[in-house]
Amino acid sequence: MAYKFNFSFLADRWPAFLEGAWLTVQLTVTSIALGFLVGTICAVLRVYGNGLTRRIVGAYVEIIRNTPLLVQMFIVYFGIASLGVKLSAEVSAVIALVINAGAYTTEIMRAGIESISKTQLEAADCLGLSRFDTIVHVVLLPAMERVYPALSSQFVLLMLASSVTSQISAEELTAVANVIQSDTYRSFEVYLIVAALYISLSFVYRFLFTLTGMILFVRRRKLGTAL
Numbered sequence: 001m002a003y004k005f006n007f008s009f010l011a012d013r014w015p016a017f018l019e020g021a022w023l024t025v026q027l028t029v030t031s032i033a034l035g036f037l038v039g040t041i042c043a044v045l046r047v048y049g050n051g052l053t054r055r056i057v058g059a060y061v062e063i064i065r066n067t068p069l070l071v072q073m074f075i076v077y078f079g080i081a082s083l084g085v086k087l088s089a090e091v092s093a094v095i096a097l098v099i100n101a102g103a104y105t106t107e108i109m110r111a112g113i114e115s116i117s118k119t120q121l122e123a124a125d126c127l128g129l130s131r132f133d134t135i136v137h138v139v140l141l142p143a144m145e146r147v148y149p150a151l152s153s154q155f156v157l158l159m160l161a162s163s164v165t166s167q168i169s170a171e172e173l174t175a176v177a178n179v180i181q182s183d184t185y186r187s188f189e190v191y192l193i194v195a196a197l198y199i200s201l202s203f204v205y206r207f208l209f210t211l212t213g214m215i216l217f218v219r220r221r222k223l224g225t226a227l
Helices: 011-047 053-066 069-082 089-114 118-126 132-169 171-184 189-216 220-221
Strands: none
Touching: 011 053, 011 089, 011 132, 011 189, 053 089, 069 089, 069 132, 089 132, 089 220, 118 132, 132 171, 132 189, 171 189
């Protein structure tokens, strides 16, 4: 039996798709920014911290990287509520995504930090820079430049993984699609549209990461290789 596509529902439902896509963007942009901050701080602590902080950061990274994002989201959403603190699905989603992104960013940034030549650190010591100034001005930006392609890919994957936030009732793109397909019974068409929207968002994110790389990294800007 030949399947007949029917996208007529899109005439009435396209605003809902756009609202879901916009919430996906809001959740992931916030999570990327905060996750990068958390991951960078943890990477610095794991490389330059004392034995205790290294073990704590190491435990955090291993726990998060070896458990599913959905489980982490359930722990945040239902666990915090069981303690008497009620958070919205969107806030819980951001917290879980930040924790997850922070762990992966930690390892990516750690690789970048450890790639910095010891001679550069010695030169910073000779100039009388403090440990803080050395990390900020000598280590972090070059480290970020070296791992920027990996960071960009990880953050695009985070955007795609945000679809699981629909499981805690966050009204992002996948959650909207679930509601629409249950109302229209056009599952194939609905999820084709959702797939197209996620692909479009991926291209937009990659373009923005490329543009950001061109702005931040002079050498990459001259070579035209921001990613």
